[in-house]
Every structure is written in structure tokens, then in C-alpha cells.
Amino acid sequence: MALFGSKTKLPDTPAAPAPKPEVVQLAPVSTIRAEDRERLDAVRNRTADTLFRAADTFGPADPAALSSDAFRAEVNNAIRQTLQADPQAGFLKAADREWLINDLTAEMCGFGPLEPLLARDDISEIMVNGTGAIHLEIAGSMVQSDIRFRSEDALQRIAKRMVDETGRRVDTSSPICDARLKDGSRINVTLPPIAVDGTILTIRKFRKERLTLEQLVAAGSLSPEAMDVIAVIGRCRLNILISGGTGSGKTTLLNCVSSCIDERERIVTCEDTAELQLQLPHVVRMETRAENAEGTGEITMRQLVRNALRMRPRRIIVGEVRGEEAVDLINAMNTGHSGSMGTVHANDPRLALSRMEALIRTAKGYEAVPSLNIKRDLADSLDVIIQTEQLITGKRVVTHVTDVLRVEGETITTEDLIVYDHARGRHVGKGQLRPSFYRVAERYGLAERLAAALSALNMNAREP
Template identity: 55%
Template sequence: MAEIKLNVFNDLMATVDLGEFAKLDHKSVRDAISEIVSEIINMRNLTLSAAEQQMVITEICNDVLGLGPLEPLLARDDIADIMVNGADKVYIECNGKIELTDIRFRDNQQLMNICQRIVSAIGRRVDEASPICDARLADGSRVNVIAPPLSIDGPALTIRKFRRDRLTLDKLVKFGTITPAGGRLLEIIGHCRINTIVSGGTGSGKTTLLNCLTNYIDRTERIITCEDAAELQLQQPHVVRLETRPPNLEGVGAVTMRDLVRNCLRMRPERIIVGEVRGPEAFDLLQAMNTGHDGSMGTIHANNPRECVSRLENMIAMGGYNLPAKTVREHIAGAIQVVVQSARLRDGSRKITHVSEVMGMEGEVVTLQDLFVYEITGEDAQGRITGRHRFTGLRPGFWDRVRYFGKERDLAEAMEAGNA
């Protein structure tokens, strides 16, 4: 079957002009390819059942228009990640566990063609001269490609899939990621313009959680997002989406995250949302938080709230600022109000483990207090981790801000329900 498909595919490529197809809509192209492939099968006198013929047509359409063998995986909502290690190995993450699939590419060239199709759709490129590229699919799924010679066994393609049904805090509560009372706390934080950093390790659900928090931003606010690859899916009507740009073939023309965040300040934002803070742009985001852009948010890689503060300090140092450590910490303590910590546990489940408030400085140390925590109590017979979320009983320092927005009763009720 693989040989038949290859021969039909080669005949198709020799017959059609893909440039003409680019002028048509997706359905018209698929119908035209289906018709041509059926004619090629008849001309070659190939003996195929109706089901086999339809399978050949579908796979060739996926090769020409989509992501080839990966198309069936993209249609599945239970898959979080797709990891392609060369033409012969495709892994998926499903329910927090990594599994090897039986999907194969024809060869590394087919895989490379699909990688190039993905990145060219957003004006980027991947080849021997530029073998590393971050991109995204049309639905916002995150894509990373690393090509030979850096990837020794063929192109490596990693896709962090976005679910078709957009996750909300209500769904996170249903999945056990957080309790209803904890979800109510996050809803209040998102609505009351509290400067927030979502912290967590790789794959812990930081971007998903940031998306959930932005659901509660007032629809009248002007929001500007800055991302390396546009993933956030804000539902408000007044959103400006900005995306970084890599250098061109001559090595010039790059637009960094720091450039975008700085430019945001000239665009009359009410909130600035940074998809991922990973470098010197941390200083510019904190500047924005300190100069009237309340309710700004971002994500950062860190294993706990204390480490999140330390990483912000290190990122500011990466920008070459010759500032005393105490000054940098005062800057962080004055800008960040809440750190929401997300984690992926060893059983594959994702939990919000801390909602911590930045209280200020004591001497030269940034002080934190936990408002809401997750405590692990053990594991069940199936190896799933058991635990409970609880409020610590401490009164939030942002209580006056919550009262300013008329949400103090909701916050009191959430805290009382969380301790019941």
C-alpha cells in the first residue's frame, strides 16, 4: 500500500500545479485532488477496494494540504503533545503519559517538507542555514522544529496541541486542578486588575491557566499581548496581538520580546499580557506594572513562587542593568502582587499548587505569603496522587483593591468555603 501511495503521489505532483491550487479554497482543492487521484488509480489499473482507495485519497490530501500522517493525531482532543523524532518515531502525550504510536513518515524528506510548510505559513523558515524555528499552527498550537545537521537522526518536530474546546476555570475545577473556592479566588484576581505571574515547569499548563485568568478581564479594557508565537486566545473585543520576528537571511531585522514590550507602552494599553517572560523583557514588564498598567500578566518557568522571584531577578541581570540587588528586589516587590504556581505531578495530573502574594520587603528579602496551597497526602491503589487544596486563612494584602472593585464579599465567601 505504501508503494501504491508513493507512485500515485509522484504522478499527482507531475500532473498538477500547486501554485494554481493556492488560489482556491481548501474544500475546492481537496475535491480537485480527490478527482485527480481517482483518475490516476484508474489509469494505472490499480486493484483497490473502495475503502483502500478512499484511504489513499485521504492520505495524499493530508500530504498536500495538511500535516500528512499527523492529521489524525491533530484531530484527537485527548493528546497534549506530539513528538516526532525523525521519520520512524512519533510519540504522543496522552493523559500525562508518553506513548509510542505506529505512525510513520515516508522518509525524512516528507517530514522536512511538512516542517517547512508549517513555518512558512507564518513567514518563517527552517533549513540547514537556519535549523531551529519556533512557529504555530492555525489553531494556536505551539510548534518547535530542529532540523539536520543539528538533529542527527532527521528533523525533530514537537507540537504542543491546543484543545478544540477551550479550557476554562470551570473545566479546571471539574478536572480537579483546583477547587471551586480556589477557582473563585483566581476569577477575582483576574477581574480586579492584580498584577499576576503564572509560574510552573514545562508542560504544567501555564499558558492554559493564563488564558483562563484573562477570561475575567473586563470587555471594555484595551489589551496588548506579546508572544514569541501567538498562542493566547483572548475573547475580549479590544485585543492587539503582537509576535516577535527572527532575523532574516542576512541576520538583521529581528524584533525581540523586549522590543514588543517597550513598544506596548506607546500603544495606550490598559493591560499587557506577555506569553512567556524568559529574558531582559522582564524589566520592561515590571516597569509597565509599576507605571499604571495594573492587571498585567505573564508566565515564567519556575518550580515554586520563591524561585519565580529569583528568576525574575536573574532575568533583569541578563539585561545588563547595573543595579544593586536590593533595588532590583524592591522593583519586583513593587510590581508583582500574586504568583500562581502550576505543576505537573508525577502521575501526569496538573494541579495549581500555590496562590502566593508578594507582600513587600523585609531587609533585602522579598517576602511572600501563601493564600492557597495544595497538600499531597499520598497515593491511591492506581498510583494516582491524592491531596487537598486549602486556604491558609491569611488575609490577602490586596483586600482593599478587591473592595474597590466591589468583590470583597465574593472573596470572603470563597475563603470561607475553602476552609469549610
């Protein structure tokens, strides 16, 4: 008898090998001969070491003290003088010398080899794993670039510079840091020894152009009818929880839904790292703060949500619910702040509710609260759960729009209004025409639009 049940005959033909990531060439092309590559690297490392040791001779330690152009010009001139004084740099042709000067200037003044990647709007994620190849997400697909850092010291220097510009810190005593760049990009830095194979730097970039629900339709993330339903939900001040995995498009969808909100409403947002780009004129943004070197000064998400309640908000939006702030968000939804929203990491709407219950239990005093009580609070507060997913192809889609109903027995009952049919690649209805919030849509004059969209989706379900 087999140890784990009956024996299964393995197929004669081995499985196809897993596809490897595409390698894309993004680094500036040097004309240097292969046999001179080692000499070039030696000159580059020697020049960089010389300049960093003598940084005070060509400018202040803080580049912000001079305008960016003036500081770069000064650094550029110092690099030229250093190369000119190096007898071992004589083999460099003029084009290679300029390539090296630009490369070192970027490292001394900016973000080194990351600068061209940060400038591209089609790159959504930059993943640096030590001094190895830098991996990117482009148009939903993971690719491997030919760009890399010349050394661990250079990588740490750039990572720390990024963090320093945000007013936060990362060092051996505090080796993990989340921060936000001036352009809105979110960064995470993890230093050794926590990062075993060298510094890990992950950058989540956001499009400079703010997406709309119509653009999500054009991208295939939504159907026009599903867009209409979500637009009604956003306009009618329903409490919304957007659920999905990492990188599934939760924040993007939340930004798009915000375009449906009445511009006269005052919105207060609470985030760990500010990345929401709400398309509204009256938005107040708050961001958590890590403790300082003395271990004081921390501002938690729960403090932000509680403070938001005192700021006369019409709606409160929590960028990501992942702790005890779930209690205050649910209470806000249930005490006059209808239309509040948040995102949570979960793989389907049912798991999103379970996740919220688990997060509520992390709050002091809620550990022993009966599960039924928490479920009732969730059912009374939440109106709709919208689920997002990134498909194998890289495309991000809304997979569920789910109506949260009531508690029956020990379970929160829900009803899917819209689901994404993976086999047919389209959004379909589940037969409902009058969801629980239909009366609310009537008060806003949107009931006909809601019913028409759901009717069309239901027809899609019956079509082959």
C-alpha cells in the same frame, strides 16, 4: 571505606520496571496482507516521487492559489491516473487503493498523517521524532501512536509546509523555527543536522473551546474556593505572575483568569508565538518576528513590550517572560499598568522570583545593578504568584497562590495563601484571611467574597 561513604546493601528484590507508554491505534486500517505490505510501500513511495517531480502538471506549487477542495480534487485525480498507469499496482484491492489515494492526497495537499491528529480536540501535544512512532499527549497522559511518516523527505516536506503557511522559514541555514498554525496550534521544527535522528516536529494544540475557571474546577485543577480567590485577584487589577514547568497549564490558566477582567479594559498581549485566547472584546495582539534571510527585520519581545506602552493599554500581558523584556514588564506594572500579567518557567514561587531577577540581569545596563535594588523592584511590582504543576497522573493543578509582600533584609518575603495538599488531593488555606491586597478587594466590593473563600480553605486544612 566506600568511595562515596558507607556501603548500602541493595534490596534483594529488583525494582519494578518503569512503565512503558501505552500504544494506541490511530492509523487508518488497511486490509492489505502482511506479505504484500512491502509491495504497497514501494507503490506508495514510487507514486509520491512521481507526483512531486511532476507537480506542475496538476496544479500550482502553492495550494493556496486554488480552493482547498478544488486542489485536493485535482491531486486526487492525478494520483488515480498515476496508479492506473503503474503495472505493479494491479495487486491492490479497491479498498486498499482508496486508502492509498487518501493517504497520498493528505501528504500532497495537507499535513499528511498528522491531519487526523490535528482534528482531534482531545490531543494536546503531538511529538514527531523522525520517522519513528509519533507520540501524543491525550488527557494528560503520554501515549505512543501507530502513525508514522513514510520517509524523512515526506516529514521534512510537511514540516516546511507548516512553517511556510505561517510566513516564516526553516531550512539548513536556519534549522530551528517556532510558528503558529491558523488554528492557533504552536509548532516547533528542528531540522538535521541539529536534529541528529531526523526532523523533530512538536505541535502544542489548544482546545477549540475556551476553558473557564469553572471548567478547571470540574477538572480538579482548582477547588471552588481557590477559584473564588483567583477570580478576585484577576478582577482587582493585581499584577500576576503565573509560574510553572513546561506543559503545566500556565497559558490555560492565564486565559481563564482573563475572563475576570472588566470588558471595558484595553488589553495588549505580547507573545513569541500568539497562543493566548483571552475572553475579552478589546484585545490587541502582537507577536515577535524572526530575522529574514538577510539577517534583518527581527522584532524582539522587548520591542513589543515597549511598543505596547505607547498603545494606551489598561493591562499588558506577556505570554512568556524569558529574556530582557522582564525589565519592561516590571516597569509597566510599577508605572500605572496595574493588572498586568505574565508567565515564567519555574518550579515554585520562590524560584519564580529568582528567575525574574536572573532575567532582568540579562538586560543591557542591569548586569551590575545591586541585587537588593532588583528585589525591591520585584516586590513593589508583583502582587501575586500563581504556581501550576502537572502531576504524575497527568492532571494539571494550581499548587500555590502566593502573596508577594516586601523586602526584608536581602530577601523578598512572601506568604502562601493557598497550597495544594498532594497527600489529601485538595486545596487548603494557610491561615490568612486578610492578604496584602485586602484593601484593594474592598475598593472593588470583593473583600467579603475573598475572606469567605480563604476562611473555607483554612477550614479544609484542619479537616482530616
